Amino acid sequence: MQIPSEAGLVLRIDAKFCQVEIHGERRRLPLAGKLFEQKTHEKRPLAVGDHVLLDQTGQAIDQVLPRSSQLHRRAATEGEHQAQVLAANITHVLAVASVKSPPFQPELVDGLLAAAARERIAATLVLTKVDLAKKAAARWVSVYEHANVRVLETCTVAGKETKESLAELAELLHQNRSVLIGLSGAGKSTLLNAVVPGVTLRTGRLNHIQQGRHTTTHTELLVLPGGGHVLDTPGVRNFHLFCTGSQELQFLFPEIAARLPQCAFRSCLHNGEQDCAAQTALAAGEIPKTRYQSYLRMLADALTAENPALRSGRAPPRGGGRRRPR
Ligand SMILES: Nc1nc2c(ncn2[C@@H]2O[C@H](COP(=O)(O)OP(=O)(O)O)[C@@H](O)[C@H]2O)c(=O)[nH]1
Ligand SMILES: [Mg+2]
Ligand SMILES: [Zn+2]
Incomplete structure (x- = not known):
């Protein structure tokens, strides 16, 4: 991604101001009001590491440039659909x-x-x-x-x-x-x-x-x-993924996803299905228990987000409902 030379780099965000490195100088700048009006799924209009442009007066941050990457989690205090970058x-x-x-x-x-x-x-x-x-x-x-x-x-x-x-x-x-x-x-x-x-x-x-x-x-x-x-960063106590689909999740755990080709069901979520190669590997000690537990907790989270009826605190369906055999 090409960053324009007039862009600044956000180094730190305080309550009302941001510290920005711009043209080799460190400046303390406010955010233009319009940044707060744009509705997005993010809790704050910008994050540390963002590249930003200033308004015509050169005294306020006016635009956040597209990101090449972001580390984000589900915001702890807000609704399920807000991300904290x-x-x-x-x-x-x-x-x-x-x-x-x-x-x-x-x-x-x-x-x-x-x-x-x-x-x-x-x-x-x-x-x-x-x-x-x-x-x-x-x-x-x-x-x-x-x-x-x-x-x-x-x-x-x-x-x-x-x-x-x-x-x-x-x-x-x-x-x-x-x-x-x-x-x-x-x-x-x-x-x-x-x-x-x-x-x-x-x-x-x-x-x-x-x-x-x-x-x-x-x-x-x-x-x-x-x-x-x-x-x-100051400490984080937990880290819940923001909007990750139940089918997508296993691919973030390479040692679990690697078993999928041997599972009986093509769409196996390794959550109690029959003839599941991941569960066999777990029982044989080939997948570490803690990793599998983390996966199952995140899966329960993803299934709840996809099916609000589960939000009442009931456990996610084991076996993931109907499955198409191979
Ligand atoms: N025994 C031991 N203590 C450490 C080591 N590294 C850090 N600490 C201690 O752990 C405490 C927390 O360290 P700190 O760097 O402030 O943690 P942070 O909150 O993650 O930034 C301090 O008292 C450090 O002295 C280490 O390698 N061995
Ligand atoms: Mg520290
Ligand atoms: Zn499986």
């Missing part, structure tokens, strides 16, 4: 998850990876604090190997640094416009401080975070010396 125009998603303190949350990680896959954005799982639980780290590495996900095992504690994986992370950061996303306290800001010279983000003591205090309070796109941009 966490980052626009990014080329790499870094799902950051500690192996311990706070505990690894497979459903959150799987939601992030699925959202990236859906937008065809490359993704890496960054396991942090491997010094605290080496065995658990190895287990998660093997789970995500099945999913063809690149995993970096990291530790930033002085004297125990995982030099090789931190160097790989630095390389990734310099080559991409990336977003670091995961639970609060996972170690995102600490990672950036460790691998990007000159960056000193505030990091938090975990006991503060457990009381619900985030140390990274806003999302800001950092321009890295040596190339690349990175977005350090």
Whole structure:
């Protein structure tokens, strides 16, 4: 996509203003009222990472240019049909998850990876604090190997640094416009401080975070010396996909979709159907349990969105109703 030279890059969004990099300068600019009037399915008119144009006076943001990619989730507080765009125009998603303190949350990680896959954005799982639980780290590495996900095992504690994986992370950061996303306290800001010279983000003591205090309070796109941009985000607790169809979902879980050709039904959702190869693989330990559970939870979500009658809290139909055999 060609970005016009007069376009600015949104680095940070505050209550009434945005910080924009434009013509090599950092400016604080308001949004023109018309941006709020356009009805879209998005919660806010623009996101960090957006390319924008100014109005004729050059004093307000007037237009948001089409995005090459976006990482979005279903807005937590709004209706089901609103999306929250966490980052626009990014080329790499870094799902950051500690192996311990706070505990690894497979459903959150799987939601992030699925959202990236859906937008065809490359993704890496960054396991942090491997010094605290080496065995658990190895287990998660093997789970995500099945999913063809690149995993970096990291530790930033002085004297125990995982030099090789931190160097790989630095390389990734310099080559991409990336977003670091995961639970609060996972170690995102600490990672950036460790691998990007000159960056000193505030990091938090975990006991503060457990009381619900985030140390990274806003999302800001950092321009890295040596190339690349990175977005350090405050923590996300959950990540629900926005408007993903039940048939489309399995293709975001490569190790599950790979079984479809062997299932009895061409449209198998691997949700209790007869002769389902994915369920056989699960029973044989060839598909990790946590990945399958994440898939089933997201499937229940997708089926509910497609069939509002299910919204009363009833379980999704097992076997997915009528199926056409092969
Ligand atoms: N043991 C251990 N603690 C870490 C490591 N990385 C970060 N921490 C701690 O985890 C806490 C949260 O880190 P922070 O970077 O603020 O997390 P964020 O909310 O994801 O940005 C801090 O107290 C860090 O010192 C690590 O590799 N090992
Ligand atoms: Mg932080
Ligand atoms: Zn199946």
